[in-house]
Amino acid sequence: MTVSLSIENVTAHYGTTKVLEDLSLHIAEGELVSLLGSSGCGKTTTLRLVAGFLEPTAGKIRLGERDLTRLPAHNRDIGLVFQTYALFPHLTVRDNVAFGLKQRGVSAGERKRRADDMIDRVGLNALADRYPANLSGGQRQRVALARALVIEPPLLMFDEPLSNLDAKLRVDMRVEIRRLQQANGTTALYVTHDQEEAFSISDRVAIMNAGRIMQLDAPEVLYSRPANAFVADFVGFENMIPMKAIAESGDAVRAEMPGGATLNLPKDTFTVPSQNFILATRPEGLLVAPSGDGIPTSLGLRTYLGRAYQYQCDTAAGELKANGPLAHPYESGSNAVLIPQPEQCCLLPAEAA
Amino acid sequence: MQRKTHPLLIAFAALTFFFLVGPLIIIIGASVSDTSFLTFPPRGLTLHWYQNAFEISAFKRTFVTSLMLAVGGTALSMCIGIPAAYAMARYRVELPRFLGNIFVLPILIPEIVLGFSLMKSLATGINLPIMLSLLIGHALIVLPYCVRVVGASLNSFDFSIEEAAVSLGCPRWKAFFTVLLPNVRAGIIAGFILAFITSLNDVSVSIFLTGPGVSTLPIQLLAHMEQFFDPTIASVSVLLMGVTVAVMAIVERTLGLTFLTK
Numbered sequence A: 001m002t003v004s005l006s007i008e009n010v011t012a013h014y015g016t017t018k019v020l021e022d023l024s025l026h027i028a029e030g031e032l033v034s035l036l037g038s039s040g041c042g043k044t045t046t047l048r049l050v051a052g053f054l055e056p057t058a059g060k061i062r063l064g065e066r067d068l069t070r071l072p073a074h075n076r077d078i079g080l081v082f083q084t085y086a087l088f089p090h091l092t093v094r095d096n097v098a099f100g101l102k103q104r105g106v107s108a109g110e111r112k113r114r115a116d117d118m119i120d121r122v123g124l125n126a127l128a129d130r131y132p133a134n135l136s137g138g139q140r141q142r143v144a145l146a147r148a149l150v151i152e153p154p155l156l157m158f159d160e161p162l163s164n165l166d167a168k169l170r171v172d173m174r175v176e177i178r179r180l181q182q183a184n185g186t187t188a189l190y191v192t193h194d195q196e197e198a199f200s201i202s203d204r205v206a207i208m209n210a211g212r213i214m215q216l217d218a219p220e221v222l223y224s225r226p227a228n229a230f231v232a233d234f235v236g237f238e239n240m241i242p243m244k245a246i247a248e249s250g251d252a253v254r255a256e257m258p259g260g261a262t263l264n265l266p267k268d269t270f271t272v273p274s275q276n277f278i279l280a281t282r283p284e285g286l287l288v289a290p291s292g293d294g295i296p297t298s299l300g301l302r303t304y305l306g307r308a309y310q311y312q313c314d315t316a317a318g319e320l321k322a323n324g325p326l327a328h329p330y331e332s333g334s335n336a337v338l339i340p341q342p343e344q345c346c347l348l349p350a351e352a353a
Numbered sequence B: 001m002q003r004k005t006h007p008l009l010i011a012f013a014a015l016t017f018f019f020l021v022g023p024l025i026i027i028i029g030a031s032v033s034d035t036s037f038l039t040f041p042p043r044g045l046t047l048h049w050y051q052n053a054f055e056i057s058a059f060k061r062t063f064v065t066s067l068m069l070a071v072g073g074t075a076l077s078m079c080i081g082i083p084a085a086y087a088m089a090r091y092r093v094e095l096p097r098f099l100g101n102i103f104v105l106p107i108l109i110p111e112i113v114l115g116f117s118l119m120k121s122l123a124t125g126i127n128l129p130i131m132l133s134l135l136i137g138h139a140l141i142v143l144p145y146c147v148r149v150v151g152a153s154l155n156s157f158d159f160s161i162e163e164a165a166v167s168l169g170c171p172r173w174k175a176f177f178t179v180l181l182p183n184v185r186a187g188i189i190a191g192f193i194l195a196f197i198t199s200l201n202d203v204s205v206s207i208f209l210t211g212p213g214v215s216t217l218p219i220q221l222l223a224h225m226e227q228f229f230d231p232t233i234a235s236v237s238v239l240l241m242g243v244t245v246a247v248m249a250i251v252e253r254t255l256g257l258t259f260l261t262k
Helices: A041-049 A093-105 A108-121 A139-149 A165-182 A195-201 A219-224 A228-232 B007-031 B048-055 B059-092 B098-102 B111-121 B130-155 B158-169 B172-183 B185-200 B215-229 B234-255
Strands: A005-014 A017-028 A030-036 A056-061 A078-081 A155-159 A186-192 A204-209 A212-217 A240-246 A251-258 A262-266 A276-281 A284-287 A296-303 A310-317 A318-324 A334-341 A344-349
Touching: A005 A041, A005 B007, A017 A041, A017 A056, A017 A165, A017 A186, A017 A212, A017 A219, A017 B172, A030 A041, A030 B234, A041 A155, A056 A204, A078 A139, A078 B158, A093 A108, A093 A204, A093 A228, A093 B185, A108 A139, A139 B158, A165 A195, A186 A195, A204 A219, A204 A228, A212 A318, A219 B098, A228 A240, A228 A276, A228 A344, A240 A318, A276 B158, A296 A318, A310 A334, B048 B158, B048 B234, B059 B130, B059 B185, B059 B215, B111 B215, B130 B185, B185 B234, B215 B234
Parallel strands: A030 A186, A030 A204, A078 A155, A155 A186, A284 A318
Antiparallel strands: A005 A017, A005 A056, A204 A212, A240 A251, A240 A276, A251 A262, A276 A344, A284 A334, A296 A310, A296 A334, A310 A318
């Protein structure tokens, strides 16, 4: 059974503080959507509203045909995986997994069979009689996953499930989560502050800030075509360069950079939003060259990144970051130009700066 | 490898031990003294005073009263204390901080004052039966232990465990009993023992609330001591220690005392 989740114009308050503002989000059947943002952006609040631990002050939450908005949390039928795992310390792995089945009145024999089956699927069959205290972090999270999956919920939700694990295990576990979610075709809502984690396993990602969704798109789109300055900065477009469109030819727009040099922006790739606009790039999108059509700069501090050198560059547009090739290290203090590489840039409306 | 210990530390530790155990040895010694007055070291050796303790019916009667009060008072106090401790741990951020201190007041107020005010309000004020006012009084003086000790174990409880149970289809009231209570059992038992012993030994509150026909064992001991200064009270004290040790031993056997230090 797969259903969609709809959050419709939801507003939420903590006391008198507004934490979510008219938020809407639709997750299609079998889709995994991540809420990504720093702490306090409202992502966990959203999850807790759907889980039923908080009540919205306005708006509706629907799971398939069911209206969840005022339904008690224990009737919502949602599989939840917590950051702290939240296993029952007084129960064995098997009884932890069987807990949800017991609440549903499944008979003891059937309970054991289905719990053991699920424990087997997460690869813990040797540990079924252990208590959570005797498991490693990764094993605990597998139990938590099995416990949430065994009730065959129409919706799975994850609240920063990997942040208590070490780096290598995080990568293994997120693959495992994605595999199980796709195998069951379960609709899923995933909350995290880790961009790589969100991008790697999600069908779509919602980047949140101050109780609003700033952009909801496929990871590939977010990564290369951020829609606004907040998202651009969030995904690593660290350089925001003010530009001015000065001429238009058949297939390109000619724009002036700080310092007076010009740059051709092909029309088939770029839509110039207004006469004054912002060109956003990552450090690798600015080529450091001795001379040419670019932004004049005095190179500052050089740092070694492994794949390149990075320079702090003092320019008419403020301090920019640019990566230079390993083959030609520039001395700090030397003069150079920064040439934007159009294919690694995106254009934003000017007021975003 | 030999650990180096300062001689002053050994002396300090020995002294501490002596002060803790010394009085118990004196009482045990006095209780077997073959004299008609309390004395230490004992002169002669007899179990007469133990026999005497069992023969005085007032001791037996008040012991039963004391046991009932200790069990009943502690149970009543737990019924108030556990939900209070739960609320304060669960809603730590939302609730004002002074609430926690209110539950410690019975310890902070001099017990004499507490006893006197309880007498004025419960016994002579609204004329409650003696047993009932004693029960309320005892529940009140042990409340701080219940709230504090249970609270300590709730403070280290991860409340997302409770939410996990709810998300799996368990109503909140049921999750309280099936998930929360089993995980703070240690704190509840520790609180129960502390409260039980405090109630069993209480004098200053009980003395105001006892009345005609109803008394507790410590009050009876006090009354006995005013009339007879014989070693019977020492023997009763030893028996009381025995009861406490027995309670601890049963708990140790059934649950293990390690939970007290957890």
